[in-house]
Amino acid sequence: MTASSICRKTAAKSAKSRIAAVGTIAVAGALLLSGCGDQTNDKESNAVVDAPLADKLPKDIRDKGVIKVGSDIAYPPVEFKDKSGNTVGIDPDLGEAMGKQLGVRFEFENGTFDTLLGGLRSKRYQIAMSAMTDTKNRQEGIDEETGKKIGDGVDFVDYFTAGVSIYTRKGDDQGIKTWTDLCGKKIVVQRGTVSHDLAKAESKKCKGGKKIAIEQFDNDQQAQTRLRSGGADAGSSDFPVAAYAVKTSGGGKDFQLVGEQVEAAPYGIAVSKKNPELRDAIKAALDAIIANGDYEKIIKKWGVEDGAVKEAKINGGK
Numbered sequence: 001m002t003a004s005s006i007c008r009k010t011a012a013k014s015a016k017s018r019i020a021a022v023g024t025i026a027v028a029g030a031l032l033l034s035g036c037g038d039q040t041n042d043k044e045s046n047a048v049v050d051a052p053l054a055d056k057l058p059k060d061i062r063d064k065g066v067i068k069v070g071s072d073i074a075y076p077p078v079e080f081k082d083k084s085g086n087t088v089g090i091d092p093d094l095g096e097a098m099g100k101q102l103g104v105r106f107e108f109e110n111g112t113f114d115t116l117l118g119g120l121r122s123k124r125y126q127i128a129m130s131a132m133t134d135t136k137n138r139q140e141g142i143d144e145e146t147g148k149k150i151g152d153g154v155d156f157v158d159y160f161t162a163g164v165s166i167y168t169r170k171g172d173d174q175g176i177k178t179w180t181d182l183c184g185k186k187i188v189v190q191r192g193t194v195s196h197d198l199a200k201a202e203s204k205k206c207k208g209g210k211k212i213a214i215e216q217f218d219n220d221q222q223a224q225t226r227l228r229s230g231g232a233d234a235g236s237s238d239f240p241v242a243a244y245a246v247k248t249s250g251g252g253k254d255f256q257l258v259g260e261q262v263e264a265a266p267y268g269i270a271v272s273k274k275n276p277e278l279r280d281a282i283k284a285a286l287d288a289i290i291a292n293g294d295y296e297k298i299i300k301k302w303g304v305e306d307g308a309v310k311e312a313k314i315n316g317g318k
Contacts, residue, residue: 051103053288056281061126065104067278069095070125072113074219077244077302078131079108090240090302091129094159097294098285112218114192120270121151126278127271131238133194134158134268134317144197156268157282158313160304163261164195165242168234169227170256176234177259184210185233188223191216194263195236220245228254240304266309266316279314286312 054062061067071091073079079089087108095106106129111119116128117138134156137144141153166187168176175181179198183206189195196216203212217223220237224245227235236242239261246255269286271279289295290311299308 051101053101053281053284054103056277056284057102057104058275058277058281061104061278066107067095067099067102067104067127068125069106069108070111070116070119070128071108071130072116072219073108073110074221075113075131075238075241076248077240077304078238079129090160090298090304091131093298093301094286094289094295095129097289097298098282101285101288102281113190117151117154117270120154120272126275127269127282128154129269131160131162131241131267132156132270133162134266134315136318138270139315139317152273154270155273155276155279156266156270156315156317157279157286158266158268158316159286159309160267160299161264161307161309162267163239163265164198164236164263165239165257165261166234166236166259167227167242167246167255167257169230170253173256173258174233179262180205181259182212182234183207184212186213186215186231188215188217188226188232188235190220190223190237191218193220193237194265195238198263199236224249224255234258240302240307265318266313268315268317283312283314 071079073081073087075089077089079087079091082088092106092108095108099106108129109125113130113132116125116130116132119125120128132138136142139153139156141149141151143150166176166179166182168174174185176185179202182199182202187199189199196214199212199214203214206212215223215226215232217226220241223235223237226232228249235255237245242257246252246257249255269282271282286295290309296308299305
């Protein structure tokens, strides 16, 4: 997802190819990820001892054994609720794998996307992990709409690459192939995402008074419902999410992707700038699961191999 500042990322100056064609989204059967040896609970706390990277965490987190994660849990396949109400997806799987390295549990807490960084500032969460695009504005605490500074900003640990896609009702693309084709039409998006930012930026370029009508929603699934009912001409979201919706909604009969991905950018795990120790621990854990193969297993499980990264980076967004 992308929020003002998702992605999830800021509106781009020009359309660029997002990912090199992220493969088909597949909700394959669960892969069992290998652990990191014997791990036992410390009787004095919830912490797990003998985890290889436990000593990299701040002591208070290590003692509690939990990292609280702010996330918009309505963004399949990145994070969503399954039929049993369990939180599943790419981010929860990566969190579980990193937790084994750090000796803690990643506890996902639901929130609307555009409130996650505020929750991080207020210390409701210790990290935000929600298909959030790493951007300079977010790093520096700049509001996308006003250009004004609204906080200290955050640091990102980048873990995936994704782009923005347009989708329409199946068999009804109305000639839409690019963002320019949306002038004079209506698009549905999730509030605060890169898709939202991009729609606003592209609407300003429309000529002859034919602006893009933009309807925004708290989450992407609400936007999809609106499009499915005929209430808009197109929708836009991060490519993995759009591809997943195309594959699964109505058994693959509701939507179709149109045009090329744009705005390729990294997803980042957001951490307060006041907590560099936690940031560095998260980076070490991500590098560890990339090295031991757990990261690759998770990415393949969800069919998004082309968005994989080879190493964790801090603040790689532009």
